[in-house]
Amino acid sequence: MPNINQAFREIVCKIVYYGPGSGGKTTNLQVVHGHIPSDYRGDLVSLATEQDRTLFFDFLPVDVGEVKGYKTKFQLYTVPGQVYYNATRKLVLRNVDGVVFVADSQETRYQDSIDSFRNLADNLRELGLDMDEVPIVLQYNKRDLPDSVSIEKLEATFNPHGRLKSFEAVAVDGDGVRDTLREMCALVLKRLKEQTHIESDEEMVESRLLGSGDQGQTSEASSETKDESRRPLRVGPPIEMQQTSKVYWRGMGVGTGIITISSMQNERGETEYTLSSNHRILGFNRHFVRTLRFVGEERLKVGVVEVDHYVLQDSGSDDNHIPISAYIEKTPAQRAYLAYAGMLGEIRFAPEGGELVI
Numbered sequence: 118m119p120n121i122n123q124a125f126r127e128i129v130c131k132i133v134y135y136g137p138g139s140g141g142k143t144t145n146l147q148v149v150h151g152h153i154p155s156d157y158r159g160d161l162v163s164l165a166t167e168q169d170r171t172l173f174f175d176f177l178p179v180d181v182g183e184v185k186g187y188k189t190k191f192q193l194y195t196v197p198g199q200v201y202y203n204a205t206r207k208l209v210l211r212n213v214d215g216v217v218f219v220a221d222s223q224e225t226r227y228q229d230s231i232d233s234f235r236n237l238a239d240n241l242r243e244l245g246l247d248m249d250e251v252p253i254v255l256q257y258n259k260r261d262l263p264d265s266v267s268i269e270k271l272e273a274t275f276n277p278h279g280r281l282k283s284f285e286a287v288a289v290d291g292d293g294v295r296d297t298l299r300e301m302c303a304l305v306l307k308r309l310k311e312q313t314h315i316e317s318d319e320e321m322v323e324s325r326l327l328g329s330g331d332q333g334q335t336s337e338a339s340s341e342t343k344d345e346s347r348r349p350l351r352v353g354p355p356i357e358m359q360q361t362s363k364v365y366w367r368g369m370g371v372g373t374g375i376i377t378i379s380s381m382q383n384e385r386g387e388t389e390y391t392l393s394s395n396h397r398i399l400g401f402n403r404h405f406v407r408t409l410r411f412v413g414e415e416r417l418k419v420g421v422v423e424v425d426h427y428v429l430q431d432s433g434s435d436d437n438h439i440p441i442s443a444y445i446e447k448t449p450a451q452r453a454y455l456a457y458a459g460m461l462g463e464i465r466f467a468p469e470g471g472e473l474v475i
């Protein structure tokens with residue numbers, strides 16, 4: 118169900134590109150980004166390192182205009198494909214309105230695609246979502262490569278009942294990318310209408326989300342955005358906070374300590390956030406310092422109310438550690454929540470008495 122904020126009269130539809138590592142999810146977003154008229158698109162934020170562009174996730178916000186007095190936004194995400202980033206994937210999947218599953222057509226990647234599809238089903242189930250109810254569109258990508266699995270075999274595997282729409286794609290050339298998203302968008306708007314009776318101007322939404330239909334520009338546009346897409350947002354809000362936090366591992370309280378976050382401007386004029394954590398966890402003192410960057414804002418549930426949060430992420434300069442996300446309330450109190458995928462399950466830090474639903 119799209120996130121509808123009555124006070125702000127805003128609807129946010131969240132679409133997640135899911136699939137095995139290197140299947141072409143980020144490429145899909147780059148192509149989409151290249152086509153959206155610049156007035157309506159936000160920056161494509163790719164949290165990736167030079168060495169491994171598949172490690173983190175990408176985020177592309179698109180303003181698709183007013184629908185019956187509601188400002189409507191689409192948020193496109195990708196998930197990291199690596200098996201061990203499941204906690205991040207689950208985090209990204211929360212409150213999803215539609216999933217584009219990007220399968221890698223190569224024979225050598227067939228099993229990885231199957232594993233990823235199963236993992237999608239497992240994660241949706243764990244989040245209380247039913248695979249048969251969440252709109253899903255299939256994309257068989259990399260059709261240009263010689264060792265491709267046949268479409269018949271892919272369909273038999275991923276779409277045995279023929280219930281899902283599927284598209285062949287060569288995402289690097291832009292082929293099939295917008296057809297996939299057009300279908301996804303139609304499914305999401307259809308559900309929005311069924312659930313809220315808010316009817317949207319599908320044509321307008323499509324024209325803004327998919328831009329003009331000039332396929333000839335696609336590959337140019339996507340290579341143009343490639344470098345830009347690696348940038349987190351350069352400038353963020355000032356944050357100075359300190360709090361006592363509780364540490365939770367898989368929902369269990371395992372420690373307490375202090376978190377501080379402070380912001381500064383570096384010599385390039387970018388905002389850098391220094392996160393420092395001192396905690397006693399299961400009897401051990403743990404201390405870490407990280408540099409974070411601003412990646413956007415998100416409205417999240419704290420207890421029973423929804424609160425706007427700034428979202429910070431690791432700057433991604435060091436590819437050997439597990440990325441941390443920080444959510445800081447956009448209130449004078451600036452209470453902070455941290456989440457990261459520990460080796461044995463997700464670890465969260467929450468202010469005393471705080472309970473964040475992410």
Ligand SMILES: Nc1nc2c(ncn2[C@@H]2O[C@H](COP(=O)(O)OP(=O)(O)O)[C@@H](O)[C@H]2O)c(=O)[nH]1
Pocket residue numbers: 136137138139140141142143144145170171195198258259260261262286287288289290
């Ligand atoms: N040959 C070919 N390569 C592709 C295609 N789509 C993406 N790639 C390449 O596959 C690699 C991984 O793509 P990426 O979008 O980063 O995958 P992600 O991990 O799913 O986000 C990149 O080098 C892309 O240029 C395609 O359709 N054909």
Ligand SMILES: [Mg+2]
Pocket residue numbers: 142143144170171172175195196
């Ligand atoms: Mg990627």
